[in-house]
Amino acid sequence: MVDHYLLQMRGMSKSYYGTQVLKDIELALKPGEIHAIVGENGAGKSTLMNILFGMSVIHSTGGFEGEIVFEGQRVDITSPQQAMGLGIGMVHQEFMLLPNYTITENIKLNREVLKDNLFSRLFGERLKSLDMQVMNADARRALDSLDVGIEEYVKVAGLPVGHMQFVEIAREIDKTQIKLLVFDEPTAMLAESEAVHLLRAMERITQRGIAILFITHRLDEVMEVAENITVLRDGRLVALKRAAETNIYELAELMVGRKVEKLARRTDKAWDDTMALSLRNLVVDMPGEVVKGLDLDVRKGEILGIGGLAGQGKIGIANGVMGLYPCRGTVLVNGAPLPLNNTPASIQHGLAFLSEDRRGVGLLLDSSTELNIVIPAVHNQDKFLRKFGPFSQLDDAAIRDYALKMIRDLDIRCTGPGQIVRRLSGGNQQKVCIARALALNPDVLFVSEPTRGIDVGAKRLVLEMLVRLNEQGMTIVMTSSELAELRSVCDRIAIVSAGKIAGILQPDDSDVNFGLLMAGQKDRQGATSYV
Amino acid sequence: MYKKITDFIQYFGVARLIILGFFLFLCVMAVALNLDFAELFSSSLVRIGMNGVLVLAMLPAISSGIGPNFGVSLGILAGLIGALMAIELRLDGYVAFFGAIGFALPFAALVGLGYGWLLNRVKGSEMMLATFVGFSAVSVMKIAWLILPFNNPEMAWPIGRGVRVTIALDNRQLAQLLNKTLAFEIGNVVIPTGLLAFFLLCCALMWVFMRTKTGVAMRAAGDNPRFATAAGINVDRHRIIGTVVSTILGAIGILVFAQSYGFLQLYEGPMFMPFVAVAAILIGGASIKKASIAHVIIGTFLFQATLVVAMPVANAFTADMASMAEISRIIIQNGIILYALTQTRGE
Numbered sequence: 001m002v003d004h005y006l007l008q009m010r011g012m013s014k015s016y017y018g019t020q021v022l023k024d025i026e027l028a029l030k031p032g033e034i035h036a037i038v039g040e041n042g043a044g045k046s047t048l049m050n051i052l053f054g055m056s057v058i059h060s061t062g063g064f065e066g067e068i069v070f071e072g073q074r075v076d077i078t079s080p081q082q083a084m085g086l087g088i089g090m091v092h093q094e095f096m097l098l099p100n101y102t103i104t105e106n107i108k109l110n111r112e113v114l115k116d117n118l119f120s121r122l123f124g125e126r127l128k129s130l131d132m133q134v135m136n137a138d139a140r141r142a143l144d145s146l147d148v149g150i151e152e153y154v155k156v157a158g159l160p161v162g163h164m165q166f167v168e169i170a171r172e173i174d175k176t177q178i179k180l181l182v183f184d185e186p187t188a189m190l191a192e193s194e195a196v197h198l199l200r201a202m203e204r205i206t207q208r209g210i211a212i213l214f215i216t217h218r219l220d221e222v223m224e225v226a227e228n229i230t231v232l233r234d235g236r237l238v239a240l241k242r243a244a245e246t247n248i249y250e251l252a253e254l255m256v257g258r259k260v261e262k263l264a265r266r267t268d269k270a271w272d273d274t275m276a277l278s279l280r281n282l283v284v285d286m287p288g289e290v291v292k293g294l295d296l297d298v299r300k301g302e303i304l305g306i307g308g309l310a311g312q313g314k315i316g317i318a319n320g321v322m323g324l325y326p327c328r329g330t331v332l333v334n335g336a337p338l339p340l341n342n343t344p345a346s347i348q349h350g351l352a353f354l355s356e357d358r359r360g361v362g363l364l365l366d367s368s369t370e371l372n373i374v375i376p377a378v379h380n381q382d383k384f385l386r387k388f389g390p391f392s393q394l395d396d397a398a399i400r401d402y403a404l405k406m407i408r409d410l411d412i413r414c415t416g417p418g419q420i421v422r423r424l425s426g427g428n429q430q431k432v433c434i435a436r437a438l439a440l441n442p443d444v445l446f447v448s449e450p451t452r453g454i455d456v457g458a459k460r461l462v463l464e465m466l467v468r469l470n471e472q473g474m475t476i477v478m479t480s481s482e483l484a485e486l487r488s489v490c491d492r493i494a495i496v497s498a499g500k501i502a503g504i505l506q507p508d509d510s511d512v513n514f515g516l517l518m519a520g521q522k523d524r525q526g527a528t529s530y531v
Numbered sequence: 532m533y534k535k536i537t538d539f540i541q542y543f544g545v546a547r548l549i550i551l552g553f554f555l556f557l558c559v560m561a562v563a564l565n566l567d568f569a570e571l572f573s574s575s576l577v578r579i580g581m582n583g584v585l586v587l588a589m590l591p592a593i594s595s596g597i598g599p600n601f602g603v604s605l606g607i608l609a610g611l612i613g614a615l616m617a618i619e620l621r622l623d624g625y626v627a628f629f630g631a632i633g634f635a636l637p638f639a640a641l642v643g644l645g646y647g648w649l650l651n652r653v654k655g656s657e658m659m660l661a662t663f664v665g666f667s668a669v670s671v672m673k674i675a676w677l678i679l680p681f682n683n684p685e686m687a688w689p690i691g692r693g694v695r696v697t698i699a700l701d702n703r704q705l706a707q708l709l710n711k712t713l714a715f716e717i718g719n720v721v722i723p724t725g726l727l728a729f730f731l732l733c734c735a736l737m738w739v740f741m742r743t744k745t746g747v748a749m750r751a752a753g754d755n756p757r758f759a760t761a762a763g764i765n766v767d768r769h770r771i772i773g774t775v776v777s778t779i780l781g782a783i784g785i786l787v788f789a790q791s792y793g794f795l796q797l798y799e800g801p802m803f804m805p806f807v808a809v810a811a812i813l814i815g816g817a818s819i820k821k822a823s824i825a826h827v828i829i830g831t832f833l834f835q836a837t838l839v840v841a842m843p844v845a846n847a848f849t850a851d852m853a854s855m856a857e858i859s860r861i862i863i864q865n866g867i868i869l870y871a872l873t874q875t876r877g878e
Contacts, residue, residue, distance in 0.1 A: 324761055344763035353761060361757045366821060371747075376762035379748050392744045 252515025595773020606781020
């Protein structure tokens with residue numbers, strides 16, 4: 001029986017810098033099988049694939065434990081080239097195509113069919129010319145086997161996204177020795193009809209005996225094509241199910257899992273109908289996190305969580321409202337309309353923002369801690385300045401006082417207010433960002449991924465701090481990829497899918513409902529909406 | 532111990548160490564060759580003072596994020612126009628000097644605005660653009676020098692139209708005006724008090740400016756534009772402010788330079804002056820992203836003192852090759868620029 005497997009991964013474990021990201025993962029698939037791997041962001045899907053492809057990021061961080069058996073042979077894959085040599089191919093989420101080459105050229109790149117000419121006979125191999133006829137015929141055959149009607153001689157530039165996806169796939173199946181194809185979120189960029197077409201193509205591919213590893217979070221697609229389904233959560237194998245013996249709801253529940261540790265806070269708040277913030281038909285053009293006409297109300301004094309999978313648009317909301325990415329729609333702050341695409345106006349209206357990109361947007365890495373804390377307040381509210389008629393000077397004493405107070409209150413571990421923030425740890429950098437937001441004395445605080453890149457202890461501190469601020473009356477909108485942390489501090493959690501609010505849940509709603517909303521399923525089982 | 536040494540080198544900068552070493556080596560050579568040390572020291576002080584303001588012009592440019600201002604020739608040209616206007620009006624002494632600054636300011640500010648606007652279109656390749664803006668402007672002004680309506684015979688060609696290539700400033704009591712102000716001697720060393728005081732005053736004013744609301748916003752915009760945007764700072768506007776201030780300092784800088792040198796140099800004169808200023812601030816420890824007033828002062832000192840000492844030393848070795856000093860100056864100067872630019876590691 002063992003010999004029938006095309007690929008077996010046994011006891012796969014991997015840690016990055018002491019953090020376990022994979023633990024004892026088992027995976028086995030037969031030729032011609034479509035095997036789905038589902039899980040939230042950070043569940044370990046990408047790491048597992050990186051190991052399979054021998055990516056250098058794995059080997060430069062100490063390798064992995066476990067063994068890979070391919071076609072009955074134990075293999076030691078140390079580079080992507082070697083993986084390709086074994087017959088493992090990948091269809092990328094982002095297209096890796098040369099736009100100004102034709103489809104044939106893209107499919108055949110670096111595997112060109114060559115023929116002799118005068119110069120190659122004289123000067124050797126490198127001067128052979130391309131046999132376009134054969135290449136076009138090969139490309140045609142690959143495209144036909146996917147049932148795609150596009151012409152092989154058109155340039156890739158300008159093709160619809162769906163077609164580019166098919167060109168990628170055609171390139172992989174044109175490789176004659178291909179035995180295993182990995183599809184990494186292949187339908188993420190596709191329209192519904194294109195996605196259906198793609199699933200049909202996948203089934204057609206498996207008829208040739210090629211196995212497919214299908215990585216996705218669209219559970220309905222999984223149910224439709226996959227034979228077996230592996231569910232990962234937090235780097236662990238949660239379940240291996242036969243598609244025939246499970247359903248979307250069970251998968252959703254397995255994917256999210258109960259892992260909520262509630263922080264102590266009062267829950268029986270009486271809400272009036274005062275809205276701190278109302279978003280209507282918000283469209284934010286943030287690359288990779290597009291918001292497409294979203295409506296959302298934030299009650300005064302609550303902690304509203306915004307969750308959802310990566311790329312669905314949850315990150316775009318705060319960035320749009322703060323004017324950092326082009327946005328359209330209506331935003332009301334305490335009932336008053338907010339001018340859009342105007343960061344100073346957003347700050348004047350009492351909004352503050354902790355960016356998800358702490359090092360890129362959140363900090364001046366080579367400036368002192370105290371300067372990092374005061375700059376927005378200096379610029380927008382004329383705080384920490386001494387005025388001399390039209391001239392102004394930084395008020396060193398006031399800045400120092402405030403910085404010391406913040407260092408004390410937020411327990412920022414640094415050698416002093418003058419230390420440059422690059423030298424601080426991630427958790428302390430985040431506290432500097434919080435101190436900076438507090439210097440603006442905001443009514444509504446947006447925090448995006450507040451605990452990303454922070455160790456476990458500091459995570460808890462940061463979350464507790466947000467709860468404390470909230471208890472002092474600040475409305476907090478917290479965007480996070482970690483559902484568990486949203487459920488531990490939020491009053492309500494809005495799940496974003498495909499650029500819109502899929503639904504709003506209570507933190508103690510069932511895992512099934514969270515899982516389904518995140519997977520973009522509309523028919524929720526007994527889910528209550530609290531909009 | 533080894534770690535401490537490498538940390539120190541990291542902190543102090545390899546480039547700075549090499550130049551400092553080279554400078555010390557030259558000093559030893561100068562002693563060995565029995566050169567007049569007092570004279571070398573005096574002329575070092577003069578060269579530091581006369582170049583300092585031009586180097587200072589790099590500071591607002593780097594701080595606001597446009598990088599070393601290779602286009603500071605625009606400011607230099609504005610300064611030269613100011614000087615010509617002062618001469619045309621036959622102003623003398625301090626009136627001429629400060630008058631020239633006054634005349635140059637509007638030109639510098641206006642040109643700086645346009646130049647800043649231009650630099651905002653080419654974010655990421657400012658240095659290349661700036662260099663060629665500088666070259667083009669110098670070339671255009673070569674024509675302008677010929678046709679601008681300056682008629683004072685002190686600066687006109689004896690025949691034909693236009694102003695001369697070099698114009699002596701002693702007729703207008705401008706030559707060494709600042710150098711001689713309150714100058715005194717210690718032993719054989721002449722201290723050009725006025726010149727150094729003017730440079731330090733400019734530094735002090737710059738220090739104050741950097742701590743104003745505008746200055747702080749400008750620094751943030753240059754340091755991390757995305758941070759600045761998120762803090763509600765208009766990055767483009769503050770880059771333009773930095774460019775304007777830099778251009779104005781360029782105009783003042785050339786006037787300080789010219790009065791000490793004793794001549795105005797038109798036509799080719801301003802072509803390569805920006806490179807000297809860029810090299811000095813980089814060698815002072817600045818990067819294309821980060822600079823301080825300390826970098827300006829240290830850099831001007833290291834760069835100019837090195838050149839002052841290097842030339843007689845090189846001459847002593849190549850007594851029969853008169854042009855060697857100039858050649859070695861060019862090699863040293865461009866070598867420093869090249870080296871400093873290779874040290875600009877990105878984050």
